[in-house]
Amino acid sequence: MADETNSLTVWDELTSPLNLVLIGVIVYLIYKIIKSNFESEANVPPPPPPLPKLRKDLTVAELKKYDGTQPDGRVLLAVNGIIFDVTRGKRFYGPGGPYSAFAGKDATRGLATGQVAASENDEYDDVSDLGSDEIASAKEWEEQFREKYDIVGRLLKLGETPKNYSDDESEDKKSQ
């Protein structure tokens, strides 16, 4: 009997005019929050589809055009003779980015010496004058790039011929 009286009291409390108004306000606010979440998601433009994979050896001169200013926005850079597709890191290397000096360039010397500048020279830089600490630093950068970015191919020295990557993709991976 006492229980019944208690539950009736709770029901009476809930249905009091003030509580009904408060419940209405809460439901309305929840509705507004959910609606605004949906709207902000809808306003974010979808990321552009990833570019098709590029597999190609390039000379220093050929690498130059991949500095992110082309219509497809692809950005490549080379470290220790390996060309990486760093388009995913466009906020670093793209036009106006803090490391745009490396875009379309052989970044080995800059990364090894800690200078955000790449040589404008069209010839392959063999970095043979660098010290062992600098060489080690460039190697660390290379490892970091290997983990994060796709390999495009090798940076060609004068007289070297590009490899045909359509022949055997798995063999190419082994040799790099």
Ligand code: HEM
């Ligand atoms: C005051 C000195 C520097 C500061 C505060 C700084 C800071 C940063 C920060 C915050 C990032 C972003 C990291 C991330 O979000 O993953 C970054 C990325 C990077 N930094 Fe620096 N940096 C400095 C100097 C340098 C120097 C001297 C070099 C080479 C010459 C360099 C090369 C890079 C590169 C290549 C990336 C992009 C790495 C990637 O693609 O993931 N930075 N830096």
